[in-house]
Amino acid sequence: MVRNLDDLIVRTCSRIMVPFLQIYSLYVYVHGHTSPGGGFQGGCIMAASFILLAVAYDIGEAKRRFSERLNALFCCLGVFIYAGTGAVSLIFSDNFLDYSAWRHILPAGPVMARYYGIAMIELGVEITVMAVMVSIFLDLVTAGEQEAVLERNHD
Amino acid sequence: MIEYLLVKHSYWFYIAMIMVGFYGMMAKNNLMKKLIGMNIFQWSIILYYISIGSKKGGTLPVVITGQAARAADYINPLPHVLMLTAIVVGVATTGIALALLVILYRKYGTLEEDEIIKAIKQ
Amino acid sequence: MNRLLSLCITVLAGLLLLYGVEEFPRWGDPQQPANVHVSPRYIEKTLPETGVPNAVTSVLADYRGYDTMFETSVIFTAGVAVMMLLRRSRGKKS
Numbered sequence: 001m002v003r004n005l006d007d008l009i010v011r012t013c014s015r016i017m018v019p020f021l022q023i024y025s026l027y028v029y030v031h032g033h034t035s036p037g038g039g040f041q042g043g044c045i046m047a048a049s050f051i052l053l054a055v056a057y058d059i060g061e062a063k064r065r066f067s068e069r070l071n072a073l074f075c076c077l078g079v080f081i082y083a084g085t086g087a088v089s090l091i092f093s094d095n096f097l098d099y100s101a102w103r104h105i106l107p108a109g110p111v112m113a114r115y116y117g118i119a120m121i122e123l124g125v126e127i128t129v130m131a132v133m134v135s136i137f138l139d140l141v142t143a144g145e146q147e148a149v150l151e152r153n154h155d
Numbered sequence: 156m157i158e159y160l161l162v163k164h165s166y167w168f169y170i171a172m173i174m175v176g177f178y179g180m181m182a183k184n185n186l187m188k189k190l191i192g193m194n195i196f197q198w199s200i201i202l203y204y205i206s207i208g209s210k211k212g213g214t215l216p217v218v219i220t221g222q223a224a225r226a227a228d229y230i231n232p233l234p235h236v237l238m239l240t241a242i243v244v245g246v247a248t249t250g251i252a253l254a255l256l257v258i259l260y261r262k263y264g265t266l267e268e269d270e271i272i273k274a275i276k277q
Numbered sequence: 278m279n280r281l282l283s284l285c286i287t288v289l290a291g292l293l294l295l296y297g298v299e300e301f302p303r304w305g306d307p308q309q310p311a312n313v314h315v316s317p318r319y320i321e322k323t324l325p326e327t328g329v330p331n332a333v334t335s336v337l338a339d340y341r342g343y344d345t346m347f348e349t350s351v352i353f354t355a356g357v358a359v360m361m362l363l364r365r366s367r368g369k370k371s
Contacts, residue, residue, distance in 0.1 A: 033329045035217060038337070040239060079353050082346055097342045115328040118338040121345070128349050129243075132356035136250045139363045143257050166298045174291040182283035210312065211305040216332040218324050226317030227307050232332040233316045236341060240348045247355030254362045 014056035021049035029126050033115070039122035043129030050134045059142060062134070071135050078128025085120045165206065172199035186259070186266045190252050197245050201238045208234040 029042030054062035089101035099117025100110040108116065176199060179192025208231030216232040218224045260266055263274050302309035319336050329335040337345055 032334050033331055035331065036215070036333070038331075038334050040243065075353055075356055079349055082349055086342070086346065097346070099339065111326065111328045114326070114339060118327070118329060118334065121338055121342065122334075125345070125349055128353055132352050133246075135356050136359050139359050140250070140253055140257065143261070143363065162303050163298055163301060165304050166301060167295070170291055170294045170298070173294070174287050177290065178283055178287045181286070182280045206304070207309075207311045208316075209305050210307045213307075216320065218320065218330045218332060220324065220330055224321050224324065226312075226320045229320050229332065231312050231316045232319060232336050234311070235333050236337045239337060240344060243348055243352050247352050250355055251358050251362070254359045258362060 010056050014052050018049045018053060021052070022046060025049070025126075029122060032122055033118070039125030040129055043126040044133065046126070046130045047133035047137075050130075051137050054138070054141070059138065062138070066134060071131050071138075074127050074131035075135065078124040078126070078131070081124030081127070082121050085117060085124070166203075169199055169203040169206070172202070184268050186256055186268060186271075189268075190249070190256070193252075194245070194249060197241075197248075201241055201245075204234045204238050204241075208232070 025042045025045035028037040028045060029039060032038035032042070050062050050066055053065070085099070086097035088105075089098045090096055092101040092104050094101035099114045101113075102108075102117055103110050103113040106113060106116055173196060176192045176194070176196030179195060180189050181192075183189055183192065210227065210230050213228060213230040216229045216235070218229065256266065259271065263271050265271065306312075319340060320332050323332045323335045324330060327335045327339050329339075
Protein backbone atom coordinates (compact mmCIF):
# COMPACT_ATOMS: atom_id res chain seq x y z
CA MET A 1 0.00 0.00 0.00
CA VAL A 2 1.72 3.13 -1.24
CA ARG A 3 -0.20 6.40 -1.01
CA ASN A 4 0.28 9.43 -3.15
CA LEU A 5 1.18 12.53 -1.16
CA ASP A 6 -0.31 15.55 -2.89
CA ASP A 7 1.07 18.47 -0.88
CA LEU A 8 2.40 21.47 -2.79
CA ILE A 9 4.91 22.70 -0.21
CA VAL A 10 6.50 19.27 0.28
CA ARG A 11 6.84 18.70 -3.44
CA THR A 12 8.34 22.11 -4.19
CA CYS A 13 10.81 22.02 -1.31
CA SER A 14 12.00 18.52 -2.10
CA ARG A 15 12.42 19.39 -5.75
CA ILE A 16 14.67 22.31 -4.75
CA MET A 17 16.64 20.31 -2.19
CA VAL A 18 17.54 17.21 -4.18
CA PRO A 19 20.34 18.66 -6.39
CA PHE A 20 21.91 20.38 -3.39
CA LEU A 21 21.85 17.10 -1.46
CA GLN A 22 23.69 15.33 -4.24
CA ILE A 23 26.36 18.00 -4.57
CA TYR A 24 26.77 18.01 -0.79
CA SER A 25 27.31 14.27 -0.78
CA LEU A 26 30.07 14.60 -3.36
CA TYR A 27 31.59 17.42 -1.31
CA VAL A 28 31.61 15.27 1.83
CA TYR A 29 33.22 12.41 -0.10
CA VAL A 30 35.98 14.49 -1.67
CA HIS A 31 36.82 16.28 1.58
CA GLY A 32 37.21 13.01 3.45
CA HIS A 33 40.96 13.49 3.51
CA THR A 34 41.16 16.76 5.37
CA SER A 35 37.95 17.02 7.36
CA PRO A 36 35.42 14.55 8.82
CA GLY A 37 33.70 12.69 6.01
CA GLY A 38 34.55 9.96 3.56
CA GLY A 39 32.85 7.24 1.59
CA PHE A 40 30.17 5.96 3.98
CA GLN A 41 28.86 9.36 4.93
CA GLY A 42 28.68 10.61 1.32
CA GLY A 43 26.94 7.45 0.18
CA CYS A 44 24.23 7.79 2.81
CA ILE A 45 23.51 11.40 1.83
CA MET A 46 23.29 10.49 -1.85
CA ALA A 47 20.86 7.67 -1.01
CA ALA A 48 18.84 10.15 1.05
CA SER A 49 18.34 12.31 -2.04
CA PHE A 50 16.68 9.45 -3.94
CA ILE A 51 14.61 8.43 -0.94
CA LEU A 52 13.40 12.03 -0.57
CA LEU A 53 12.13 11.90 -4.15
CA ALA A 54 10.37 8.60 -3.47
CA VAL A 55 8.74 9.89 -0.30
CA ALA A 56 7.59 13.29 -1.54
CA TYR A 57 6.42 12.18 -4.97
CA ASP A 58 5.69 8.74 -6.33
CA ILE A 59 7.79 5.59 -6.25
CA GLY A 60 7.91 5.88 -10.03
CA GLU A 61 9.79 9.19 -9.82
CA ALA A 62 12.70 7.56 -8.00
CA LYS A 63 12.64 4.55 -10.28
CA ARG A 64 12.62 6.59 -13.47
CA ARG A 65 15.89 8.17 -12.44
CA PHE A 66 17.45 5.07 -10.94
CA SER A 67 16.09 1.89 -12.46
CA GLU A 68 16.32 -1.55 -10.87
CA ARG A 69 18.89 -2.73 -13.36
CA LEU A 70 21.20 0.23 -12.76
CA ASN A 71 20.76 -0.30 -9.02
CA ALA A 72 21.94 -3.89 -9.17
CA LEU A 73 24.84 -2.87 -11.39
CA PHE A 74 25.99 -0.21 -8.94
CA CYS A 75 25.81 -2.63 -6.01
CA CYS A 76 28.41 -4.84 -7.61
CA LEU A 77 30.49 -2.05 -9.16
CA GLY A 78 31.56 -0.58 -5.84
CA VAL A 79 32.91 -3.83 -4.40
CA PHE A 80 34.62 -4.49 -7.72
CA ILE A 81 36.39 -1.11 -7.66
CA TYR A 82 37.55 -1.70 -4.10
CA ALA A 83 38.91 -5.20 -4.68
CA GLY A 84 40.34 -4.19 -8.05
CA THR A 85 42.34 -1.36 -6.52
CA GLY A 86 43.86 -3.80 -4.11
CA ALA A 87 44.46 -6.45 -6.76
CA VAL A 88 46.50 -4.10 -8.97
CA SER A 89 49.12 -4.13 -6.23
CA LEU A 90 49.47 -7.88 -6.70
CA ILE A 91 50.43 -7.36 -10.36
CA PHE A 92 53.44 -5.28 -9.32
CA SER A 93 54.49 -7.91 -6.75
CA ASP A 94 53.53 -5.85 -3.71
CA ASN A 95 51.18 -6.83 -0.90
CA PHE A 96 47.43 -6.95 -1.48
CA LEU A 97 45.79 -3.57 -0.71
CA ASP A 98 49.18 -1.84 -0.55
CA TYR A 99 48.43 1.34 -2.46
CA SER A 100 52.05 2.44 -2.86
CA ALA A 101 52.27 -0.01 -5.81
CA TRP A 102 50.19 2.51 -7.80
CA ARG A 103 53.28 4.69 -8.15
CA HIS A 104 54.20 2.61 -11.20
CA ILE A 105 51.03 3.78 -12.96
CA LEU A 106 50.36 7.27 -11.58
CA PRO A 107 53.03 9.99 -11.71
CA ALA A 108 53.43 10.25 -7.93
CA GLY A 109 55.78 9.16 -5.17
CA PRO A 110 55.06 6.30 -2.76
CA VAL A 111 53.42 8.59 -0.18
CA MET A 112 51.08 10.41 -2.60
CA ALA A 113 50.20 7.11 -4.31
CA ARG A 114 48.65 6.01 -1.00
CA TYR A 115 46.72 9.28 -0.92
CA TYR A 116 45.20 8.55 -4.34
CA GLY A 117 44.60 4.90 -3.49
CA ILE A 118 42.52 5.92 -0.47
CA ALA A 119 40.47 8.24 -2.70
CA MET A 120 39.81 5.41 -5.17
CA ILE A 121 38.59 2.92 -2.62
CA GLU A 122 36.35 5.49 -0.98
CA LEU A 123 34.67 5.92 -4.38
CA GLY A 124 33.90 2.21 -4.44
CA VAL A 125 32.50 2.33 -0.92
CA GLU A 126 30.28 5.31 -1.75
CA ILE A 127 28.77 3.69 -4.83
CA THR A 128 27.95 0.45 -3.01
CA VAL A 129 26.46 2.12 0.06
CA MET A 130 24.25 4.38 -2.05
CA ALA A 131 22.91 1.59 -4.25
CA VAL A 132 22.24 -0.81 -1.38
CA MET A 133 20.43 1.77 0.75
CA VAL A 134 18.09 2.74 -2.11
CA SER A 135 17.52 -0.90 -2.99
CA ILE A 136 16.64 -1.95 0.57
CA PHE A 137 14.28 1.01 0.96
CA LEU A 138 12.41 0.36 -2.29
CA ASP A 139 12.14 -3.35 -1.55
CA LEU A 140 10.70 -2.80 1.92
CA VAL A 141 8.26 -0.08 0.90
CA THR A 142 6.70 -1.92 -2.00
CA ALA A 143 6.99 -5.33 -0.25
CA GLY A 144 8.79 -6.70 -3.25
CA GLU A 145 6.20 -6.13 -5.94
CA GLN A 146 7.77 -3.16 -7.61
CA GLU A 147 6.23 -3.57 -11.06
CA ALA A 148 2.72 -4.14 -9.71
CA VAL A 149 2.90 -0.94 -7.65
CA LEU A 150 4.02 1.05 -10.67
CA GLU A 151 1.15 -0.32 -12.78
CA ARG A 152 -1.41 0.43 -10.10
CA ASN A 153 -0.24 4.00 -9.68
CA HIS A 154 -0.35 4.71 -13.38
CA ASP A 155 -4.04 3.79 -13.76
CA MET B 156 32.42 6.86 47.05
CA ILE B 157 32.42 10.56 46.21
CA GLU B 158 34.89 9.92 43.40
CA TYR B 159 32.70 7.11 42.13
CA LEU B 160 29.70 9.40 41.98
CA LEU B 161 31.37 12.46 40.47
CA VAL B 162 33.90 11.02 38.08
CA LYS B 163 32.16 8.08 36.43
CA HIS B 164 28.64 9.41 36.07
CA SER B 165 28.68 9.22 32.28
CA TYR B 166 28.92 5.44 32.39
CA TRP B 167 25.57 5.32 34.19
CA PHE B 168 23.84 6.80 31.17
CA TYR B 169 25.18 4.09 28.91
CA ILE B 170 24.12 1.39 31.34
CA ALA B 171 20.62 2.90 31.57
CA MET B 172 20.29 2.87 27.80
CA ILE B 173 21.49 -0.76 27.64
CA MET B 174 18.89 -1.73 30.20
CA VAL B 175 16.11 0.05 28.31
CA GLY B 176 16.95 -1.84 25.14
CA PHE B 177 17.29 -5.13 27.01
CA TYR B 178 13.88 -4.74 28.67
CA GLY B 179 12.32 -3.88 25.33
CA MET B 180 13.72 -7.03 23.74
CA MET B 181 12.45 -9.31 26.50
CA ALA B 182 9.15 -7.95 27.70
CA LYS B 183 7.31 -6.58 24.71
CA ASN B 184 4.90 -8.72 22.76
CA ASN B 185 4.94 -7.03 19.37
CA LEU B 186 7.80 -8.10 17.10
CA MET B 187 8.38 -4.57 15.84
CA LYS B 188 8.92 -3.30 19.38
CA LYS B 189 11.42 -6.09 20.01
CA LEU B 190 13.30 -4.98 16.93
CA ILE B 191 13.41 -1.39 18.17
CA GLY B 192 14.71 -2.64 21.53
CA MET B 193 17.52 -4.47 19.76
CA ASN B 194 18.34 -1.30 17.88
CA ILE B 195 18.52 0.76 21.09
CA PHE B 196 20.80 -1.85 22.66
CA GLN B 197 23.15 -1.73 19.70
CA TRP B 198 23.36 2.04 19.49
CA SER B 199 24.09 2.36 23.18
CA ILE B 200 27.04 -0.02 22.84
CA ILE B 201 28.37 2.04 19.93
CA LEU B 202 28.02 5.20 22.03
CA TYR B 203 29.95 3.60 24.89
CA TYR B 204 32.80 2.53 22.63
CA ILE B 205 33.20 5.98 21.13
CA SER B 206 33.31 7.52 24.58
CA ILE B 207 36.36 5.37 25.40
CA GLY B 208 38.50 7.34 22.98
CA SER B 209 38.05 10.78 24.47
CA LYS B 210 40.91 12.68 26.01
CA LYS B 211 40.84 15.75 28.22
CA GLY B 212 41.92 18.77 26.17
CA GLY B 213 42.07 16.84 22.90
CA THR B 214 40.65 18.02 19.61
CA LEU B 215 39.41 16.32 16.41
CA PRO B 216 41.75 13.61 15.09
CA VAL B 217 42.59 15.70 12.00
CA VAL B 218 46.30 16.43 12.24
CA ILE B 219 47.25 20.07 11.67
CA THR B 220 49.77 20.14 8.82
CA GLY B 221 53.03 21.95 9.37
CA GLN B 222 53.89 20.68 12.82
CA ALA B 223 54.80 17.34 14.34
CA ALA B 224 51.80 15.57 15.82
CA ARG B 225 51.74 14.73 19.51
CA ALA B 226 49.39 11.95 20.49
CA ALA B 227 48.10 13.73 23.58
CA ASP B 228 46.57 16.58 21.56
CA TYR B 229 44.20 14.49 19.45
CA ILE B 230 41.48 12.11 20.52
CA ASN B 231 41.85 8.42 19.78
CA PRO B 232 40.73 7.63 16.21
CA LEU B 233 40.58 3.86 16.62
CA PRO B 234 37.17 3.46 18.32
CA HIS B 235 35.61 5.74 15.69
CA VAL B 236 36.93 3.52 12.91
CA LEU B 237 35.72 0.30 14.51
CA MET B 238 32.31 1.76 15.20
CA LEU B 239 31.87 2.80 11.55
CA THR B 240 31.96 -0.89 10.72
CA ALA B 241 29.57 -1.63 13.58
CA ILE B 242 27.07 0.95 12.34
CA VAL B 243 27.07 -0.51 8.86
CA VAL B 244 26.58 -4.03 10.22
CA GLY B 245 23.69 -2.72 12.32
CA VAL B 246 22.03 -1.24 9.26
CA ALA B 247 22.37 -4.55 7.43
CA THR B 248 20.88 -6.49 10.36
CA THR B 249 17.94 -4.09 10.72
CA GLY B 250 17.20 -4.19 7.00
CA ILE B 251 17.07 -7.98 6.89
CA ALA B 252 15.01 -8.14 10.11
CA LEU B 253 12.45 -5.77 8.60
CA ALA B 254 12.27 -7.92 5.47
CA LEU B 255 11.58 -10.99 7.65
CA LEU B 256 8.82 -9.06 9.43
CA VAL B 257 7.21 -8.25 6.08
CA ILE B 258 7.19 -11.93 5.17
CA LEU B 259 5.74 -12.92 8.57
CA TYR B 260 2.97 -10.37 8.24
CA ARG B 261 2.19 -11.51 4.75
CA LYS B 262 1.84 -15.12 5.92
CA TYR B 263 0.07 -14.80 9.30
CA GLY B 264 -1.64 -11.44 9.15
CA THR B 265 -0.40 -10.29 12.55
CA LEU B 266 2.81 -9.20 14.24
CA GLU B 267 2.04 -10.25 17.83
CA GLU B 268 4.35 -12.96 19.07
CA ASP B 269 1.83 -15.17 20.94
CA GLU B 270 -0.63 -15.20 18.04
CA ILE B 271 2.10 -16.24 15.65
CA ILE B 272 3.25 -19.05 17.96
CA LYS B 273 -0.36 -20.24 18.31
CA ALA B 274 -0.78 -20.20 14.54
CA ILE B 275 2.43 -22.16 14.04
CA LYS B 276 1.46 -24.87 16.50
CA GLN B 277 -1.81 -25.64 14.71
CA MET C 278 3.95 -12.05 35.03
CA ASN C 279 6.26 -12.00 32.07
CA ARG C 280 6.83 -8.26 32.47
CA LEU C 281 7.58 -8.52 36.19
CA LEU C 282 10.16 -11.22 35.58
CA SER C 283 11.77 -9.23 32.78
CA LEU C 284 11.89 -6.14 34.99
CA CYS C 285 13.62 -8.08 37.78
CA ILE C 286 16.18 -9.57 35.40
CA THR C 287 16.85 -6.17 33.84
CA VAL C 288 17.35 -4.44 37.20
CA LEU C 289 19.62 -7.23 38.38
CA ALA C 290 21.77 -7.03 35.24
CA GLY C 291 21.92 -3.25 35.58
CA LEU C 292 23.12 -3.45 39.17
CA LEU C 293 25.77 -5.96 38.19
CA LEU C 294 27.05 -3.66 35.45
CA LEU C 295 27.03 -0.70 37.84
CA TYR C 296 29.20 -2.68 40.22
CA GLY C 297 31.64 -3.28 37.38
CA VAL C 298 31.86 0.45 36.58
CA GLU C 299 34.11 0.83 39.61
CA GLU C 300 36.98 -0.74 37.66
CA PHE C 301 36.66 1.55 34.67
CA PRO C 302 39.24 4.32 34.12
CA ARG C 303 38.37 7.98 34.47
CA TRP C 304 36.46 9.48 31.59
CA GLY C 305 38.92 11.34 29.39
CA ASP C 306 42.12 9.92 30.81
CA PRO C 307 45.03 10.09 28.32
CA GLN C 308 46.82 7.19 30.00
CA GLN C 309 44.00 4.65 29.95
CA PRO C 310 44.83 1.31 28.28
CA ALA C 311 42.77 2.09 25.16
CA ASN C 312 44.84 5.15 24.30
CA VAL C 313 48.29 3.75 24.88
CA HIS C 314 49.19 0.84 22.66
CA VAL C 315 48.88 1.42 18.92
CA SER C 316 46.82 4.58 18.42
CA PRO C 317 49.63 7.08 19.25
CA ARG C 318 51.56 5.49 16.39
CA TYR C 319 48.63 6.03 14.03
CA ILE C 320 48.28 9.68 14.99
CA GLU C 321 51.99 10.45 14.71
CA LYS C 322 52.69 8.58 11.50
CA THR C 323 49.57 9.37 9.47
CA LEU C 324 50.94 12.48 7.74
CA PRO C 325 54.48 11.23 6.92
CA GLU C 326 53.40 7.80 5.72
CA THR C 327 50.13 8.40 3.90
CA GLY C 328 49.86 12.13 3.29
CA VAL C 329 46.29 12.23 4.66
CA PRO C 330 45.75 14.53 7.66
CA ASN C 331 42.50 12.88 8.74
CA ALA C 332 43.58 10.06 11.06
CA VAL C 333 40.17 8.36 10.93
CA THR C 334 40.17 8.04 7.12
CA SER C 335 43.76 6.85 6.93
CA VAL C 336 43.22 4.21 9.61
CA LEU C 337 39.93 3.09 8.04
CA ALA C 338 41.15 2.92 4.45
CA ASP C 339 44.87 2.27 4.68
CA TYR C 340 46.00 0.69 7.94
CA ARG C 341 42.80 -1.34 8.36
CA GLY C 342 41.77 -1.52 4.69
CA TYR C 343 41.13 -5.26 4.82
CA ASP C 344 38.35 -4.86 7.39
CA THR C 345 36.71 -2.15 5.30
CA MET C 346 36.72 -4.34 2.23
CA PHE C 347 34.85 -7.10 4.04
CA GLU C 348 32.48 -4.62 5.54
CA THR C 349 31.58 -3.37 2.08
CA SER C 350 30.92 -6.94 1.06
CA VAL C 351 28.72 -7.36 4.18
CA ILE C 352 26.48 -4.50 3.15
CA PHE C 353 26.37 -5.86 -0.40
CA THR C 354 25.29 -9.25 1.00
CA ALA C 355 22.55 -7.55 3.02
CA GLY C 356 21.19 -5.87 -0.11
CA VAL C 357 21.20 -9.19 -1.97
CA ALA C 358 19.52 -10.96 0.96
CA VAL C 359 16.67 -8.45 1.09
CA MET C 360 16.26 -8.81 -2.67
CA MET C 361 16.12 -12.59 -2.32
CA LEU C 362 13.64 -12.52 0.54
CA LEU C 363 11.17 -10.04 -0.82
CA ARG C 364 11.15 -9.87 -4.58
CA ARG C 365 8.59 -11.98 -6.39
CA SER C 366 8.78 -12.40 -10.11
CA ARG C 367 5.85 -11.64 -12.36
CA GLY C 368 5.07 -15.06 -13.79
CA LYS C 369 4.46 -17.11 -10.66
CA LYS C 370 1.81 -15.53 -8.40
CA SER C 371 0.97 -18.04 -5.67
